[in-house]
Amino acid sequence: MHRLREGLFIGLFLLLVCVSQVSSAQSATQAEPPGETSDPDESGFRVTIADPFVELHTGPSAGYPIFHVVDRGAEVSILIRKTNWFKIETGDGKTGWVSREQMRHTLQPSGQPFKVVELDASDFAERKWVMGVTTGEFASAPVFTIFGGYSLTENLVAEVHFGQSVGSISSSTFFKGNLVMQPLPDLKYSPYLTLGVGKIDVSPSSTLLAGNDDVNTFAQVGIGIQRFVSRSFLFRFEVNEYVIFSTTSTTNNNEEVNEWKFGFAVFY
Amino acid sequence: MEIRFRSILLVALLAPGFLVSSELAAQSEEEESGNLIEPQIERVEFDESLIDAFDFELALYAGFLAVENFDTNLVSGLKIGYHVSEDFFVQASYASSEVGKTSFEILSGGAPLLADDERKVEYYLVSLGYNLFPGETFFTDSTTFNTVLYVSGGVGSTDFAGGDRHTIAFAVGHRTLFADGFSLDIEMRDLIFDVDIFGSEESTQNLEFTLSLNLFL
Numbered sequence: 001m002h003r004l005r006e007g008l009f010i011g012l013f014l015l016l017v018c019v020s021q022v023s024s025a026q027s028a029t030q031a032e033p034p035g036e037t038s039d040p041d042e043s044g045f046r047v048t049i050a051d052p053f054v055e056l057h058t059g060p061s062a063g064y065p066i067f068h069v070v071d072r073g074a075e076v077s078i079l080i081r082k083t084n085w086f087k088i089e090t091g092d093g094k095t096g097w098v099s100r101e102q103m104r105h106t107l108q109p110s111g112q113p114f115k116v117v118e119l120d121a122s123d124f125a126e127r128k129w130v131m132g133v134t135t136g137e138f139a140s141a142p143v144f145t146i147f148g149g150y151s152l153t154e155n156l157v158a159e160v161h162f163g164q165s166v167g168s169i170s171s172s173t174f175f176k177g178n179l180v181m182q183p184l185p186d187l188k189y190s191p192y193l194t195l196g197v198g199k200i201d202v203s204p205s206s207t208l209l210a211g212n213d214d215v216n217t218f219a220q221v222g223i224g225i226q227r228f229v230s231r232s233f234l235f236r237f238e239v240n241e242y243v244i245f246s247t248t249s250t251t252n253n254n255e256e257v258n259e260w261k262f263g264f265a266v267f268y
Numbered sequence: 269m270e271i272r273f274r275s276i277l278l279v280a281l282l283a284p285g286f287l288v289s290s291e292l293a294a295q296s297e298e299e300e301s302g303n304l305i306e307p308q309i310e311r312v313e314f315d316e317s318l319i320d321a322f323d324f325e326l327a328l329y330a331g332f333l334a335v336e337n338f339d340t341n342l343v344s345g346l347k348i349g350y351h352v353s354e355d356f357f358v359q360a361s362y363a364s365s366e367v368g369k370t371s372f373e374i375l376s377g378g379a380p381l382l383a384d385d386e387r388k389v390e391y392y393l394v395s396l397g398y399n400l401f402p403g404e405t406f407f408t409d410s411t412t413f414n415t416v417l418y419v420s421g422g423v424g425s426t427d428f429a430g431g432d433r434h435t436i437a438f439a440v441g442h443r444t445l446f447a448d449g450f451s452l453d454i455e456m457r458d459l460i461f462d463v464d465i466f467g468s469e470e471s472t473q474n475l476e477f478t479l480s481l482n483l484f485l
Contacts, residue, residue, distance in 0.1 A: 044319075045318070059402055059404075060354060061355070061399065061402045061416075062354065063399075063403075064402050064414065078319055079319075079320075080319060080321070080448055081320065081321045081322070081323075082321070082322045082351065082354075083323060083352070083353050084353060084354060086319070133358075133423070135423040143434075144394075144425060144434065146394060165434075166425060166431070166433055166434040168462075232352060233352055233353075266350065
């Protein structure tokens with residue numbers, strides 16, 4: 001059980017690293033400039049403000065106060081980025097944070113809407129990687145799952161789920177591979193169907209009599225709905241039916257288990 | 269009347285020709301002088317992905333965990349976070365601690381409730397956080413640090429008293445950013461899970477107070 005938990009944590013970390021690599025590679029290809037590029041030097045990227053003016057906040061959020069304004073035509077250096085905010089340095093040495101919204105024309109010289117950033121429903125449909133967490137009930141016991149997925153086509157996503165359910169009689173850990181079919185990926189509320197297979201490890205609760213772990217194969221079918229919320233963020237709700245192929249059960253019957261869960265995910 | 273009709277007819281006939289000729293004139297003028305609108309600013313294009321981003325967060329934390337009915341002990345753990353936007357972040361945390369004896373065990377002097385290996389507490393959580401109040405701390409008259417008060421809610425599992433317990437957690441934290449890539453957080457977290465070692469299943473509130481060192485990558 002401990003090894004499983006450590007594995008889960010390491011897996012999550014690797015997934016995060018992997019996703020960050022992919023997202024930076026993606027933005028690199030999408031932001032490919034047609035003309036001459038400026039190379040970063042020690043003081044960051046030197047750009048000329050093309051927006052009418054930009055407001056410098058003391059921190060990377062709209063909640064921090066504005067302390068300075070830079071007009072069109074001024075030369076500034078872009079130092080770093082945090083979420084949707086750029087830290088810039090003006091010619092006279094002032095540093096502050098500017099929102100991407102205000103830097104739109106400076107960043108994208110043609111003045112077109114900045115596609116890489118402002119993901120909308122169509123970007124949601126074009127996403128490649130997804131990673132998330134869900135919680136709900138599995139056989140009337142609370143369940144917690146993390147999952148990662150990759151879009152094979154616009155309508156088909158391959159997902160891997162790792163979950164844990166802790167009940168009063170027994171607790172279980174499961175691992176499953178899922179195929180997610182979305183007939184209408186462009187909708188804001190997009191329905192989907194899932195089919196999966198996996199392994200489940202059921203162990204009796206500690207306070208009851210000790211028993212052996214029971215590892216079984218299962219198949220799963222489900223339906224769900226997911227909603228694109230904001231930039232690279234989505235919520236989902238799903239209902240699943242599991243058939244566990246019991247090998248040790250005395251009656252040798254298959255066990256049927258229901259599950260519902262909701263959660264959120266980040267996509268790239 | 270007839271004159272009027274004739275003039276309308278004349279205008280209708282001549283107008284397109286006039287328009288075409290004036291358009292041609294404008295075109296030739298434009299060709300002579302090049303582009304009419306000169307861009308005012310020479311823009312340097314750049315590849316945005318080359319700018320360092322600080323969206324990922326790696327943290328080590330330590331503090332105290334009070335397990336209900338048991339005593340308070342040191343806890344230490346690890347957090348990995350990703351900042352989705354200026355407001356929202358997701359975070360995975362893992363920590364471990366150990367509990368001592370309940371007051372009943374100490375007073376009665378009887379058999380211990382738990383075996384030694386059951387006194388280990390380990391939990392992992394996945395949380396969604398929200399930066400509620402951004403602010404500033406005026407350290408000296410010339411040194412200012414950005415701060416933020418954040419809240420988060422998460423789910424996960426706690427391994428305690430020989431079993432895994434489904435856990436819900438709520439937290440409030442205060443972050444002080446000493447540099448763009450480094451912060452110090454003080455966090456108060458409530459871990460809620462069911463414990464059944466006293467006969468019946470009861471929900472316990474377990475408070476954790478920690479200090480964490482965060483690196484942004």
